[in-house]
Amino acid sequence: MSHANRLNSKRAHSAMVLALTLVAGSPLLAAARFNPVCGNGTIAGTYGIQIQGTRAVPENLGGGTEAVVGVVVRTYDGRGRFEQVGNVRGAVTGMPVDAPGSGTYLISPNCNGRTSFQPFGPAGPTIVEHLVIVRDGQEIRTITAPGGPMITGIHQHIGSD
Numbered sequence: 711m712s713h714a715n716r717l718n719s720k721r722a723h724s725a726m727v728l729a730l731t732l733v734a735g736s737p738l739l740a741a742a743r744f745n746p747v748c749g750n751g752t753i754a755g756t757y758g759i760q761i762q763g764t765r766a767v768p769e770n771l772g773g774g775t776e777a778v779v780g781v782v783v784r785t786y787d788g789r790g791r792f793e794q795v796g797n798v799r800g801a802v803t804g805m806p807v808d809a810p811g812s813g814t815y816l817i818s819p820n821c822n823g824r825t826s827f828q829p830f831g832p833a834g835p836t837i838v839e840h841l842v843i844v845r846d847g848q849e850i851r852t853i854t855a856p857g858g859p860m861i862t863g864i865h866q867h868i869g870s871d
Contacts, residue, residue: 748821752847754788758868759796763854763861767802776802778861783868790814796829817843825852839863 759782767774780798793812799805813827821843828834837859839852850865 746821746843747819748817748823748843748847749819750786750790750815750817751788752817752821752843753786753815753850753867755847755867756783756785756869757850757865758782759784759794759863759865761798761852761861761863763859765800765859765861767800771802774802776800778859780805782863784865786815790816792825792827794827798829813837815841 760780761782762779763777764775765778767776778798778800780796782794782796782798784792784794786792791812791814794810796809796811797805797807798809809829811827811829813825815823815825817823823841823843825839825841826836828836835858837854838856840855841850841852843850848867850863852863852865854861
């Protein structure tokens, strides 16, 4: 093999090793880029929320299920509590205007979490939302669980807090 051929062979081998290293290392690089560590402080601030789904109609109003939509402004304190003002309309039950509420939340290091609150006061049902934090806390996606209402929500961070 000539000197030029050996040189080209070495260059090709080096290029192949480099390419394999980049390909093999790319999952590690991706994992390093997406290594979320969340906590209650991750979502400190105010969010605009849009919800939609279904919920039970009280027996005194005929029972059954109704469609529900709403908008809520919720402020998370960064320490596990929140306050909100909501306008949620049921197809049968109507809409209380600017209904206040408050509750608690807990965020796991993997950016999942849950909230718990009683939108109708201490005598009302407890609503539990399961959530995932996305876009570094700029957005939260929720579902209600277990049982009871089936509602999804999208929270968008608003303001500069």
